[in-house]
Amino acid sequence: MTILETQRTVLRQATHQDAPFIMELVNGPGWLRFIGDRNIHDLDAARAYIDARMISSYAQHGFGQSIVWEKETNRPIGLIGFIKRDTLDAPDIGYAMREGEQGKGYAFEVCDGLLQHGWTQLGFDKLYGYCLPENVASTNLLKKLGLTYLRDQDLHQSGEMCSLYVMHRP
Numbered sequence: 617m618t619i620l621e622t623q624r625t626v627l628r629q630a631t632h633q634d635a636p637f638i639m640e641l642v643n644g645p646g647w648l649r650f651i652g653d654r655n656i657h658d659l660d661a662a663r664a665y666i667d668a669r670m671i672s673s674y675a676q677h678g679f680g681q682s683i684v685w686e687k688e689t690n691r692p693i694g695l696i697g698f699i700k701r702d703t704l705d706a707p708d709i710g711y712a713m714r715e716g717e718q719g720k721g722y723a724f725e726v727c728d729g730l731l732q733h734g735w736t737q738l739g740f741d742k743l744y745g746y747c748l749p750e751n752v753a754s755t756n757l758l759k760k761l762g763l764t765y766l767r768d769q770d771l772h773q774s775g776e777m778c779s780l781y782v783m784h785r786p
Contacts, residue, residue, distance in 0.1 A: 619682050622725045626685045630670040635662035637692040650751045693717040696726045703771050708744035741785045746778040
């Protein structure tokens, strides 16, 4: 199911056919450094991740992480979506792009469209974004999208502090 379409991309719900891409993405150096090892090293684990993290979120909340599909090359290039966490009172926007697609404006293009979707279609009043303080690219993206720094917080109750950003409905 298509969530939204931008000039260069289509954002759609994940399916089991996305398992090879998910396995590649979550084992990339940027994901491992800034998000962490999800222990996904085969297609069965990737399909289980899709079920547990994406499909279940669509069913429970009506939103979740989605596959960014590049129109020109007809291939997946990223994972972007809303995530509802127990530690936050509103969803947060999360994103990860394939290493070779970073710095090309795709994450901003899709996140900007998704924020509008969150306000108008999903009825959000507030959204969060967060990243590790040393993740300069993500910090810059959150600011460019219009989110403002709120505080440092241990969002995963793991001892690791993240920079938390917030945005209210325009």
